[in-house]
Structure formats: C-alpha cells, structure tokens
Amino acid sequence: xxxxxxxxxxxxxxxxxxxxxxxxxxxxxxxxxxxxxxxxxxxxxxxxxxxxxxxxxxxxxxxxxxxxxxxxxxxxxxxxxxxxxxxxxxxxxxxxxxxxxxxxxxxxxxxxxxxxxxxxxxxxxxxxxxxxxxxxxxxxxxxxxxxxxxxxxxxxxxxxxxxxxxxxxxxxxxxxxxxxxxxxxxxxxxxxxxxxxxxxxxxxxxxxxxxxxxxxxxxxxxxxxxxxxxxxxxxxxxxxxxxxxxxxxxxxxxxxxxxxxxxxxxxxxxxxxxxxxxxxxxxxxxxx
Numbered sequence: 116x117x118x119x120x121x122x123x124x125x126x127x128x129x130x131x132x133x134x135x136x137x138x139x140x141x142x143x144x145x146x147x148x149x150x151x152x153x154x155x156x157x158x159x160x161x162x163x164x165x166x167x168x169x170x171x172x173x174x175x176x177x178x179x180x181x182x183x184x185x186x187x188x189x190x191x192x193x194x195x196x197x198x199x200x201x202x203x204x205x206x207x208x209x210x211x212x213x214x215x216x217x218x219x220x221x222x223x224x225x226x227x228x229x230x231x232x233x234x235x236x237x238x239x240x241x242x243x244x245x246x247x248x249x250x251x252x253x254x255x256x257x258x259x260x261x262x263x264x265x266x267x268x269x270x271x272x273x274x275x276x277x278x279x280x281x282x283x284x285x286x287x288x289x290x291x292x293x294x295x296x297x298x299x300x301x302x303x304x305x306x307x308x309x310x311x312x313x314x315x316x317x318x319x320x321x322x323x324x325x326x327x328x329x330x331x332x333x334x335x336x337x338x339x340x341x342x343x344x345x346x347x348x349x350x351x352x353x354x355x356x357x358x359x360x361x362x363x364x365x366x367x368x369x370x371x372x373x374x375x376x377x378x379x380x381x382x383x384x385x386x387x388x389x390x391x392x393x394x395x396x397x398x399x400x401x402x403x
Contacts, residue, residue, distance in 0.1 A: 119387070122380040126373055133369035139206065140362035147295070147355035153261070154292055154352045161345045168308075168334050174327045186274060186335045189307050190283040194229045196251065196273065197221060198343065199243075200289035200350035201236030203255060207354055208361035210290065210298070211238040217300050218243070218288055231282070233269070235347065258351045263344050270340040277306045289346045290353035296360060298353040305342045308335060 117125075199218050201211050218239070222230055233252035234240035240253045252272070257265055276282050285306035290298040323330055 117383075119380060119383055122376055122383065126376045126380065129369050129373050129376065133366055133373070136362045136365040136369060140359055140366060143355050143359035143362060147352065147359055150261075150348070150352035150355050151292070154348050157345055157348050161341050164334070164338055164341055168331070168338050171323065171327050171331045171334060174323070175331070184332045184335050185278045186339065187307055190280070192225070192228055192284045194231070194282045194284075195225055196231050196233060196276065196282045196285045198233050198235065198269075198273070198285070198287040198346070199239045200287070200346055201234065201239035202350075202354045202358075203237040203258065205238065206361060207358040208364075210354055210357035211236075213300060214288065214290060215239060215242050217302070221286070221288065221302065222248070228283075233273075235269075235350075258347065258354065261344075261347050261351050263340070266344040266347055267340050270336075270343040273306065273343070274336060274339055282306075287343065287346045289350040290357075291349045292352035292356060295356045298357060301346075301349075303342070303346075305339055308338065 197218065199214065201214050205211065215238075218232070229249070231249045231251045232239075232243055233254075234243065234250060235254045235257055237255050240250065240255070244250060252269070254269065273285050277285060284304060286302055286304050288300070288302050291301045293299050325333075
C-alpha cells in the first residue's frame, strides 16, 4: 500500500497536469474562435467561386470546355498525388489518428496506382516517413499562418505537376469542421476539375465581358488555390476544436482522479490514526 507521502506526491503531480490541460484548453478555445470565424467567412467565397466556375463552364460546349484548359484534362489515374492535412502537435484526441487511418485506406484503395503524398503537418509526415511512403513535399507550421499567400505556392506546384503530366489526379484529405464536437473526414479530388455535364440552373445570371473559354482559363487556377486554402482553414479549425475537447476531457478526468486520490488518502490517514490509537490503548492496557 502506498504511503501518505506517495499519495500526496501523486495528487500534486495530477494537479500540475490539470493546470496544464486547463491552460491548453483555454488557448485552444481562443484560437478556435478566430479559426472558426475565418472558416465561416471563407465558405461563401469558395461556394460562390464554384458556382461561377460551373456557370462559365456550362456556357461552353462540353468538348470546348474540356479543351479550354489543361486542368480539365482527364487521364487514367495511374499516378496520384494526395495532399494530407494533419496537425503539427498532438494532444488533439483522435484527430490525427483518424486522418492517418483514412490515408492508409486511400493508399489501400489505390494499390494499383502510384500514390505520392504531400504532407501538410508534422504528424502525418512523421508517420508516413517512418512507414516508407513516397513523400514529395512537406509543410510544417503552415496552420499557424494559414494565409492565402502561404498556400498559393502549394497549389501552383500541384497544378504545374498536373500540367506536365507527372500526376494524373490530385486529391486532398482533411477534417472538415462541423462543430466543436464534430469533424468530418473529407476526401476530395481537386484535379482534374469536375465540370457539370449540362446547363447549370443557378439563381444568379452572370454577364461575361471576356470570352467564356478565356475566363474559364483564369478562374480554374484560382479555384484550385481556394480549394487548397479552404481545406487548410477547415483542418485548422477542426484541430483546435479537437484539442479543446480533448483538453477539457483531460481536465475533467484529472479532477475526478484528484477526488479519488484524496478520498483514498483520507482513508489511509484515518486507518493510520486508528492504528496508532489502538497501539497506545494496547500499550496502556499492558502496563496495568
């Protein structure tokens, strides 16, 4: 049975850990608020840009829109590039584990193709580097900034590789932010860009000054950049939400453990006092 000193030392250790987890929860909550605001502001822009691209493409014949830009060229998916968005730090519950598991399932589902990975985040890079996966790029500390200027070179490099036919398809895998308690694993193909099969019925009618084919060529690179940036914003918000939830659970568990240890310490101390009283009484009785 541990002594009172050991129990007190353990209680003190758990209290120190509880202070750390509580502080991390508060920091994550503050960062989540900013990240959530950025996601909510970015979603309408990404949606409207998608509608605009679809509207421009719908104004062209199918064969003409396919030939308007190399980013629309479809090829058999023999070489695939996967952009994996994970976090740089742990202590976020199952956030990274779910992403890594989904990436492994993606690799298993495309076993007949050559899959190259580009890791945004340290956790995904470390795992797949250890397991010998083909990693063509890595970006650490990007989620802390998450600006369009930081993400645009990644999208540009991906589009250049696709134009040079070094890859036949590009997918992104990330956690989409739904709420503080919910994130959705999302796998999306961003290249080649999928266009609507027929005329698109939208609420907004656009008047184009430039020819639709020329305008489409200007919009498609922007569309890919926004898709990558939006995925990073969603992943960052989901990471902070997962870390805040995990730290809140850790703080609660630490409090419950402190209560149990305190109760156990009181029982041990009571037993010790009772034993000492019995020894005193027994010693006094033996002297009579």
